[in-house]
Amino acid sequence: METKPSSTFPSTFVDQLVVPGDVILDLSSMANQTLKLGGGLRQDGDSISVMKSGTLRFTKPNKYWVESSHKRYVPSVGDNVLGVVVDTKPDNFLVDIKGPALAFLPVLAFEGGTRRNIPKFEVGTLLYVRVVNANTGMNPELSCMDANGKAGEYGVLKEGYMFESSTGLSRTLLSSPPYPTLEALGKKLSFEIAVGINGRFWVNASQSSTVILVGNAILKSESLSVVQQKIYLEKLLKSIQ
Amino acid sequence: MIAAVYGPKAGTRKNENPEKACIEVIWKPKTGQSGKSEREYEMTLQSICLLNVHPNTTTSIVIQVVNDDGALLPCAINAACAALVDAGTPLKHLAVAICCCMAENGQILLDPSKIEEQKVKAFVYLVFLNSIVSILPEGGKSMEHGILTSVTHGVMAVDDYFSCLKLGRPAASELSDFIRNCFKSKAGNDPSKAA
Numbered sequence: 001m002e003t004k005p006s007s008t009f010p011s012t013f014v015d016q017l018v019v020p021g022d023v024i025l026d027l028s029s030m031a032n033q034t035l036k037l038g039g040g041l042r043q044d045g046d047s048i049s050v051m052k053s054g055t056l057r058f059t060k061p062n063k064y065w066v067e068s069s070h071k072r073y074v075p076s077v078g079d080n081v082l083g084v085v086v087d088t089k090p091d092n093f094l095v096d097i098k099g100p101a102l103a104f105l106p107v108l109a110f111e112g113g114t115r116r117n118i119p120k121f122e123v124g125t126l127l128y129v130r131v132v133n134a135n136t137g138m139n140p141e142l143s144c145m146d147a148n149g150k151a152g153e154y155g156v157l158k159e160g161y162m163f164e165s166s167t168g169l170s171r172t173l174l175s176s177p178p179y180p181t182l183e184a185l186g187k188k189l190s191f192e193i194a195v196g197i198n199g200r201f202w203v204n205a206s207q208s209s210t211v212i213l214v215g216n217a218i219l220k221s222e223s224l225s226v227v228q229q230k231i232y233l234e235k236l237l238k239s240i241q
Numbered sequence: 242m243i244a245a246v247y248g249p250k251a252g253t254r255k256n257e258n259p260e261k262a263c264i265e266v267i268w269k270p271k272t273g274q275s276g277k278s279e280r281e282y283e284m285t286l287q288s289i290c291l292l293n294v295h296p297n298t299t300t301s302i303v304i305q306v307v308n309d310d311g312a313l314l315p316c317a318i319n320a321a322c323a324a325l326v327d328a329g330t331p332l333k334h335l336a337v338a339i340c341c342c343m344a345e346n347g348q349i350l351l352d353p354s355k356i357e358e359q360k361v362k363a364f365v366y367l368v369f370l371n372s373i374v375s376i377l378p379e380g381g382k383s384m385e386h387g388i389l390t391s392v393t394h395g396v397m398a399v400d401d402y403f404s405c406l407k408l409g410r411p412a413a414s415e416l417s418d419f420i421r422n423c424f425k426s427k428a429g430n431d432p433s434k435a436a
Binding site for chain 1: 248249251295296297298326327328329330331332333335370424425
């Protein structure tokens, strides 16, 4: 195994595959620098080592993180997720967001919410919410308002169908420039889509055949390269006309 | 051998320490039931997982034996490790397991099959830490020599044991290179990379 002598900044492993246990930075030779560590990395005394396998990413000036795709989600503050109501309590709704613990959605966390107009959600309702608090060891907290207190797009998602995917696919669906599959489908069909970064997305359209088509196309395109996606979509869209 | 990782799920089992995560290993042999051997697997896997990232949760690892062709424990450890990485469980390192056995003529065989395993007088399962790609010039060495677990069956001399260890280390580093390449080819299907 090659070992790179003398630490360099930025790390020499950026944009490469790293595996748990790899040491990517040596802090003893870098003085007076603040680093921001994202997901997948931890500080082990004087060195930064990898916890999850994936690709190491770096943005200037000082942010490092490991990019990986999994079926479970690790809650972090500011994420927009799709949750399913599991239980109702007097103060909170218990919502499942595919993480290690159930999340709490306070009953008053809605625009114009007071004790008199508490929304009634049944078990199994699908919600588009924002993560407000995600400390380890505590249940995450959610909110149906954005940072300014407006409802925005958050709330109940009616009709349509929810699909489960990996977190990596969710991130690529939300990236810009837009995902090629979404672009191509959007040119021919009209549908509504909501993507949660926790590995869930919801599709709604006037006909259920469109919903099934869009959902399956997105799920299948995860394993195809860009060129293969174009070919697959052309065939698909031709066959429905 | 099929390994599946479920979790982290809320709650620890049997009131164990709620400050740490709990790892549970369920071993399903091809026929019949299993007893205390799963405790060994549990302890090995517990030592490579980081236990304080998700406190008060349980991660279950289910290992199903499909075909037994010798060297069952190393196969199970390698499969469980790959499953943990795929699931994104925070790990300190990867564990790489191999099996060495002593044949009658004094030779050491690596990775025996079931028939060979039954014929030899002693064999040993070794689990090493994987070799890491590191920025530190010297720091990587002390880690590579760590043994996680060693299980022996049968009778062997002390010298034979040490020579098994010596042979086992390069074998383990080759295995860890192989595992690293497997992850690379799997990550290569990422659509963001293809664009």
